[in-house]
Amino acid sequence: MSLYPELKGFYHLRETIGSGGFAKVKLAYHALSGEKVAIKIMDKKTLGAELPRVTTEIAAMKELCHQHICKLFQVIETETKFFLVLEYCPEGELFDYIVSKDRLDESEAQIFFRQIVAAVAYIHDCGFAHRDLKPENLLLDEDQNIKLIDFGLCAKPKGGMESLLTTLCGSPAYAAPELISGKQYLGSEVDQWSMGVLLYALLCGFLPFDDESITQLYKKIKTGSYKFPEWLSDGSKELISQLLQIDPKKRIPIAELLKHPWLTKNVNVPIEWKSKYKKSLDDDCITELAVHYGKTRSQMEEEILQWKYDYQTATYFLLLEKKMKGKPVRLLCRH
Numbered sequence: 028m029s030l031y032p033e034l035k036g037f038y039h040l041r042e043t044i045g046s047g048g049f050a051k052v053k054l055a056y057h058a059l060s061g062e063k064v065a066i067k068i069m070d071k072k073t074l075g076a077e078l079p080r081v082t083t084e085i086a087a088m089k090e091l092c093h094q095h096i097c098k099l100f101q102v103i104e105t106e107t108k109f110f111l112v113l114e115y116c117p118e119g120e121l122f123d124y125i126v127s128k129d130r131l132d133e134s135e136a137q138i139f140f141r142q143i144v145a146a147v148a149y150i151h152d153c154g155f156a157h158r159d160l161k162p163e164n165l166l167l168d169e170d171q172n173i174k175l176i177d178f179g180l181c182a183k184p185k186g187g188m189e190s191l192l193t194t195l196c197g198s199p200a201y202a203a204p205e206l207i208s209g210k211q212y213l214g215s216e217v218d219q220w221s222m223g224v225l226l227y228a229l230l231c232g233f234l235p236f237d238d239e240s241i242t243q244l245y246k247k248i249k250t251g252s253y254k255f256p257e258w259l260s261d262g263s264k265e266l267i268s269q270l271l272q273i274d275p276k277k278r279i280p281i282a283e284l285l286k287h288p289w290l291t292k293n294v295n296v297p298i299e300w301k302s303k304y305k306k307s308l309d310d311d312c313i314t315e316l317a318v319h320y321g322k323t324r325s326q327m328e329e330e331i332l333q334w335k336y337d338y339q340t341a342t343y344f345l346l347l348e349k350k351m352k353g354k355p356v357r358l359l360c361r362h
């Protein structure tokens with residue numbers, strides 16, 4: 028008897044690749060395309076009061092479609108469980124990569140940080156703040172490209188990105204002073220602070236603010252007390268200090284960040300932060316789906332455009348992934 032009958036015939040489950048508080052993530056194969064996916068499985072009973080985070084995250088991920096954000100392909104909800112079918116990121120966490128190399132040199136840190144800034148610029152432009160930016164929430168795909176994950180704490184303030192938030196959330200070491208002081212704050216500004224902590228961690232291999240005692244840690248964050256190791260260049264120190272400003276209004280805004288000299292040096296092209304995904308449907312994928320389901324192309328287009336995040340949505344996105352990787356736009360079995 029299969030543990031997850033809901034997946035039978037649609038996904039072939041393999042090993043567990045991650046397990047945290049409320050979720051387990053398993054590797055799986057999407058039966059129709061043969062593509063690998065990650066399936067995040069959550070038990071509603073275990074979730075308890077956290078349940079609204081899941082609905083928040085699902086709503087957010089349905090609106091976010093970007094080359095540096097882990098893609099949601101399908102949502103399966105049963106009486107007792109949620110299954111999120113997600114993009115497969117086989118190179119694991121950026122956190123582990125930094126630890127494996129002790130710290131990154133400037134050129135490698137610049138490549139990763141450009142992708143992180145692109146993802147954050149995109150979600151802010153969509154009216155979201157992530158609020159939990161940290162290396163554990165940045166995965167790497169097979170080409171070592173950044174994929175931002177875990178939108179369980181993201182916020183889409185009702186009044187838009189200028190309206191204030193109050194919820195205390197995220198991980199202490201990456202949390203902005205105004206957030207840990209319980210003050211009202213702007214989601215975009217706390218994300219800017221977290222990016223400063225992230226850039227520091229990439230270049231140093233340890234955190235700017237760290238302490239066993241949470242009260243000592245908070246004191247260091249609120250007073251902005253951190254040191255630069257001697258190996259940091261002037262350019263990187265200048266950028267980090269423009270992000271780690273205690274006064275949120277003094278932090279470099281994302282529009283400036285996109286063209287900051289440290290991020291454009293030796294690269295000389297601005298950061299392409301807009302989504303590379305086309306708004307219109309891909310003809311080859313629609314054709315292959317229509318053939319498989321024995322429908323006309325316009326019937327198929329109409330169904331996909333409802334974005335039900337059902338198995339058909341997943342199959343469409345995975346055919347698109349195959350196409351973007353230069354693989355044939357083919358399903359494994361054609362009726």
Ligand SMILES: COc1cc(O)cc(Nc2ccc(C(=O)Nc3ccccc3)c(OCCC[NH3+])c2)c1
Binds near residue numbers: 052064097117166
């Ligand atoms: C929006 O994307 C999300 C949201 C979310 O709430 C959770 C996740 N989690 C994911 C997604 C993919 C993987 C994954 O593919 N991992 C992996 C695959 C092969 C080798 C190594 C890692 C994932 O992994 C979790 C464990 C990482 N330590 C989590 C995405």
